[in-house]
Amino acid sequence: MKSKIAKSLITVALIILAGWLLRYSWLQRHISYEDYTYTVDEAKRLQYFPQAQYAHGLRAWFRNDADGAAGFFRQAVSQDVFFVDAWLKLAQAEALMGNPEKAQAILTFTDSRTARVLRWKWPQTLLAHELGMDDIFSGNINYFIAHGKMLQDAFQILDTHFRGKITAALQALVHDNLAPYLKWLMRWGRTDNAHTVWQRIAETGNPNPQITLQYVHFQVSKKRVKEARAIWLPYADKGGMTNAGFENGITRRGFDWRYGSDSNGRWEIKRVGSPAWEGSYALQVFFAGRENLSFHNLYQIVPVEPLKPYRLTYWWRSEKVTTDQGLFVDIYGYDSRGLYKKGPMITGTNDWCAEAVEFTPPENCQAVVVRLCRLPSGRFDSNIAGTLWLDNFRLVEKQVERSD
Numbered sequence: 001m002k003s004k005i006a007k008s009l010i011t012v013a014l015i016i017l018a019g020w021l022l023r024y025s026w027l028q029r030h031i032s033y034e035d036y037t038y039t040v041d042e043a044k045r046l047q048y049f050p051q052a053q054y055a056h057g058l059r060a061w062f063r064n065d066a067d068g069a070a071g072f073f074r075q076a077v078s079q080d081v082f083f084v085d086a087w088l089k090l091a092q093a094e095a096l097m098g099n100p101e102k103a104q105a106i107l108t109f110t111d112s113r114t115a116r117v118l119r120w121k122w123p124q125t126l127l128a129h130e131l132g133m134d135d136i137f138s139g140n141i142n143y144f145i146a147h148g149k150m151l152q153d154a155f156q157i158l159d160t161h162f163r164g165k166i167t168a169a170l171q172a173l174v175h176d177n178l179a180p181y182l183k184w185l186m187r188w189g190r191t192d193n194a195h196t197v198w199q200r201i202a203e204t205g206n207p208n209p210q211i212t213l214q215y216v217h218f219q220v221s222k223k224r225v226k227e228a229r230a231i232w233l234p235y236a237d238k239g240g241m242t243n244a245g246f247e248n249g250i251t252r253r254g255f256d257w258r259y260g261s262d263s264n265g266r267w268e269i270k271r272v273g274s275p276a277w278e279g280s281y282a283l284q285v286f287f288a289g290r291e292n293l294s295f296h297n298l299y300q301i302v303p304v305e306p307l308k309p310y311r312l313t314y315w316w317r318s319e320k321v322t323t324d325q326g327l328f329v330d331i332y333g334y335d336s337r338g339l340y341k342k343g344p345m346i347t348g349t350n351d352w353c354a355e356a357v358e359f360t361p362p363e364n365c366q367a368v369v370v371r372l373c374r375l376p377s378g379r380f381d382s383n384i385a386g387t388l389w390l391d392n393f394r395l396v397e398k399q400v401e402r403s404d
Contacts, residue, residue: 240395289385321386
């Protein structure tokens with residue numbers, strides 16, 4: 001008898017549980033398919049489902065009902081204390097309703113629980129910006145930069161948060177994140193701000209060579225030659241130019257040699273080990289004879305001092321350079337007008353020869369361009385072919401003879 005009663009009770013319990021599971025599954029279906037009707041009755045039926053309460057809260061939020069949204073978000077976090085999305089939306093609602101202290105408390109709580117989780121960093125950053133919580137804001141910005149995530153957005157909101165004040169931004173960033181910040185400022189062409197950040201980086205006394213090269217290249221592009229020259233001095237050769245004998249790999253940046261490439265194969269520029277006039281390398285310029293080229297694709301920007309006389313010397317060798325219009329080296333002002341000098345034309349086949357070009361930079365000329373050129377020929381047989389080698393460039397101040 002007792003056994004039958006026990007079995008009956010178990011059966012009843014299972015029937016009740018099955019009924020509850022059936023109702024739960026039916027309600028859960030709305031959660032899975034998100035097919036809410038957003039009625040008061042539905043919100044009541046789903047009051048124990050935090051995802052549903054969150055969805056209803058978002059509905060109210062986007063209808064500008066902050067108070068109603070906050071009620072739903074509170075219900076969601078009461079059911080699931082680790083529901084971070086609901087916490088953050090609740091903080092937004094509290095801030096909008098004029099309760100910043102509650103919003104700050106919520107943000108402090110969520111930040112302490114998700115310090116190493118990227119997913120919620122951005123909404124937390126926006127909320128910290130809105131609430132003026134600089135510690136959390138700066139911590140998240142440094143996290144983004146250190147992990148290389150959302151860099152453009154992070155730097156943009158950093159700039160907005162501190163109203164473009166670089167000194168405040170520098171205080172917020174850790175030292176390892178200054179180089180990415182400098183790159184961002186250079187990308188936007190903010191010369192003075194970039195200079196301020198560079199000075200902070202340089203205070204360490206040992207800046208990364210890559211960021212140094214990038215910054216010098218940026219300064220040169222903005223024609224701020226004096227500042228760039230002061231940074232570049234350790235990299236320059238004693239002969240006044242950079243990589244004058246092509247012994248090092250060419251970076252094509254800053255005060256180093258620059259040249260482009262031709263996808264059509266009409267010409268090619270490369271460092272070669274032989275022949276070389278001095279050292280282990282020279283620069284080879286090859287022309288395939290396919291076109292009557294106007295060539296000015298190899299050059300170096302060289303810092304100089306205005307009104308001082310200079311002598312540029314270089315060595316060259318040629319092999320079967322065709323047409324009446326050969327190659328020549330010319331010099332002109334980079335950041336001012338009034339200077340143009342050129343060396344003799346190079347044609348035919350010649351062993352190593354030395355050339356010299358003298359010039360005096362005009363007033364306010366802080367840099368000149370040393371360039372390899374070729375002008376188009378007017379003859380019928382005008383397609384240039386052949387090979388030229390360059391080596392051992394030197395730029396020195398010319399001694400002015402004094403009359404007694």
